[in-house]
Amino acid sequence: MSGKTPFYITTPIYYPSAKLHIGHAYCTTVADTIARYKRLAGFDVFFLTGSDEHGQKIQQAAEKEGVTPLQYVDRIVAGFQELWRLLGISYDDFIRTSEERHHELVQYIFQKIYDQGDIYKGAYKGLYCTPCESYWTKLQLDENGCCPDCHRPVQEVAEEAYFFRMSKYADRLLAYINEHPDFIQPVSRRNEMIAFIEQGLEDLCVSRTSFDWGIPVPFDPKHVVYVWFDALTNYLTPIGYMHDAEKFNHYWPADVHLVGKEIVRFHTIIWGCMLMALGIDLPKKVYGHGWLIVDGAKMSKSVGNVVDPIALIEEFGADAVRYFLLREITLGQDGNISRDTLIGRINADLANDLGNLLHRTLNMVQKFQGGVIERPAVSQLPADEALVADAGETVRLYAEQMEAMSLTAAIKTVWSFIGHANKYIDETAPWALAKDPAKKGSLAAVLYNLAESLRIISGLISPFLPQTAPKIWRQLGFTTDFSALTLADLSDWGRFPAPQRIGEAEPLFPRIEIEGEEKTASVSAAPKTPPPKKKSPAPKGKEITAEPSEITIDEFSKIHLRVVKILAAEKVPETDKLLKLRVDLGNEQRNIVSGISQHYEPEQLIGKTVVMVINLKPVKIRGILSQGMVLAASQGDQLKLLGVDMPVGSQVR
Secondary structure (H helix, E strand, C coil), rough: CCCCCEEEEEEEECCCCCCCHHHHHHHHHHHHHHHHHHCCCCCCCEEEEEECCCCHHHHHHHHHHHHCHHHHHHHHHHHHHHHHHHCCCCCCCCEEEECHHHHHHHHHHHHHHHCCCCCCEEEEEEEEECCEEEEEEECCCCCCCCCCCCCCCCCEEEEEEEEEHHHHHHHHHHHHHHHHCCCCCHHHHHHHHHHHHHHHCCCCEECCCCCCCCCEEEEEEEECCCCHHHHHHHHCCCCCCCCCHHHHHHHHHCEEEEHHCCCCHHHHHHHHHHHHHHCCCCCEEEEECCCCCECEEECCCCCCCCCHHHHHHHHHHHHHHHHHHHHHHCCCCCCCCCCCHHHHHHHHHHHHHHHHHHHHHHHHHHHHHCCEEECCCCCCCCCHHHCCCHHHHHHHHHHHHHCCCCCCHHHHHHHHHHHHHHHHHHHCCHHCCCCHHHHHHHHHHHHHHHHHHHHHHHHHHCCCCHHHHHHHHHHHCCCCCCCCHHHHHHHHHCCCCEECCCCCCCCCCCCCHHHHHHHHHHHHHCCCCCCCCCCCCCCCCCCCCCCCCCCCCHHCCCEEEEEEEEEEECCCCCCCEEEEEEEEEECCEEEEECCCCCCCCCHHHHHHEEEEECCCCCEEEEEEEEECCEEEEEEEEEEEEEECCCCCCCCCC
């Protein structure tokens, strides 16, 4: 075994009874992100995922389609594996419960627990939910007499069965949960499990005779092992529980079982009692993530709002989908899935913040230093020290948040540093430094600091954006193996091996044009205004002084001013004065055409928060629909935009 500290993380093994949905992608992306971070931090990671393929529901679905159960699951499991490939999931093993290696282990464990007297034969008569593969008492049903998990009807079942003495371990398990507060997370799930145990645990029915798609009970083959007793043992199969004691002792107990909140009960209560019966340590943590809400409604096949993750990946790219899920959904809480929000994140966070930082940096290195990052002798500017300090604090806080599985917070931390790096460009104005030969050293320092910032950023984002991070690495000119990068490499400032020629610049995330914007541009051309009436010429020798006309407070209140952030800026072709600005209003984005090109370079504007008139009638300028106006102050030949240190979307009064 490796001398590194082991880290064992698992997803649930997914039940292949229906098509893939975004929930599969979310849970597995979270686990993959944690696994990638742990590898970056120097751990010996074993990452397991797979499929739970037995049970009555599978058999019924296969019969309906006229195929064998194995043929049925083979097709769906292939879909899982293709989705994991598209998402870049870095699993170490994919366990299928239909595999012989798993059959062997399940029968071994069933026999062992039976031999020690913790499994006995009896008769089951009660309530069973086939979709959930769950047994329930009448007291546990919902207010409609249905399954409390999926709220679908239950069936009365009566058959000979084997039972696991789960009640024997109830008090011991409850004590364990109380003594190990981190075992079940988040706290809300922990409290739910404590309440469930306190109401009393009955012995668990662990075999069925009414169907045969399952693993036969080793000493009574007319029975098949209950699907959850079968499935939960998957976590032991790939790490050598039966045949490789060294490997098993290295990785077990599992560090994290990541599961949906609806199956926390199986992974803590049933699994906990099984492990106690086997004399095996319980996993260190079972983490129950929340549900995905689609435009305000819980995702459901019956409602028809199930989101196809492969379609999303094909449209927006795997890393964009990964980023959206991780950034938008706080782990442990329910999270809303919205196409508009996804596009907004791509445009604002990925295309503008990250993409523009890389694009601006590489373009300036090409333009001002012939495509070579130079190592300056000393720090040249006051802003340098603040950037360097922020980089160190970012890595420290990021590591702390990732260790706590606070993935959304870690992303925000990295993007705060990306924002600082973009602001650093505005503060240092490399385009101005390049005009003064005496400031060549300062220019080299600024461009080096930007390249070093991007080196660190590429490592920090690699767990979230595994396809994008190495692209940044290559564009910075590195030819070394990106996968060999460690968190320690990111902790020390100044490891960029200058002088180094940068690679070819390529866009990371193309901006997504919103269909509604295009429609607006085609139908919202400003109405033609009548030509102004001719005025009588002023008497010669007299200067006309235009006095501003007075307005009432009611008239002024019609002007809506808001704080906006400039996301992108570019010159309007074949014009000297016009810039096209893309601004964020907080709840939407707009284009503005502004005559400030002689006062600002486009690079200076990106990231600035300014004041905008948002209810100005749209007008087409050079074929571009301008939907507002940014405010500026002027004196003589000088003009400056009105900047403000307030959150985007704030109303200006």
